[in-house]
Amino acid sequence: MDIDVRGPRFGAAVTTLVLAIVLITGNIWLLAWQTLAFALGAAGGVGRSPYGLLFRKVVRPRIGPPTEFESPQPPRFAQAVGLVFAGVGLVGYGLGPEWLGQAATGLALAAAFLNAAFGYCLGCEMYLLVRRVTVRTQ
Template identity: 55%
Template sequence: MKIDPRGQRFSAALATIVLLVVLATGSWPVLAAQAVVFAIGVFFGLRHHPYGLIYSRFVRPRLSPPGELEDEAPPRFAQGVGLGFALVGVAGYSLGIEWLGITATAFALGAAFLNAVFGFCLGCEMFLIIKRVSPKKKEVHA
């Protein structure tokens, strides 16, 4: 499936705001809610991602059509990376290991900020590197 890359930057901007709130408050329930948002993107696709739904309903209709579309797989993988950091952060905050919660949240924030401000999707780049270095499947001819 192809997606509008501007929607990913919009979603990253909203995630940046949420993650800043988490760092400012230390609220693991807010981080848990962000983890659910990431999980929806990973398991149900970016069409069902809550921030993507906001973008497609309220923002995209006010913009010109995108210059190009991109493959959904790399941003979906990036959502999985965000989910991983969010889950570690929730565990840290909820178990009283504050440094772990702060560190994991800060890593997720850094990645979201890079995408929101500069259009650089760190998780997407990880996906492409992993894909490049993974052994290729050999075709079996019957």
């Protein structure tokens, strides 16, 4: 079942805000929250992530029905990529070195910002590239 394209972009906007606050404050608990949000999105799809649920229950009723849809697999893969970066960020902030946490969080922030601001999902593009490569090698 395809998903409303506005949902992942909304989630990316919230993620951008959360990760920017993490970079400014170094708050490991907020990064842990974002890691959990990525994990839920990777495991159950973006519609089951906290930001996806917020979009579906609060935002979507106010902006009307969708006019564009997309496959759920690329955004789900993007959530898994975000989970990896946030996990590395947790290790860096929690165990050191702190620059590792900052770098991983900064990379996740850059990807989320690209999606939120321009609708360009790096993780989705990675998914499509992996699919092309695996289809050709089989």
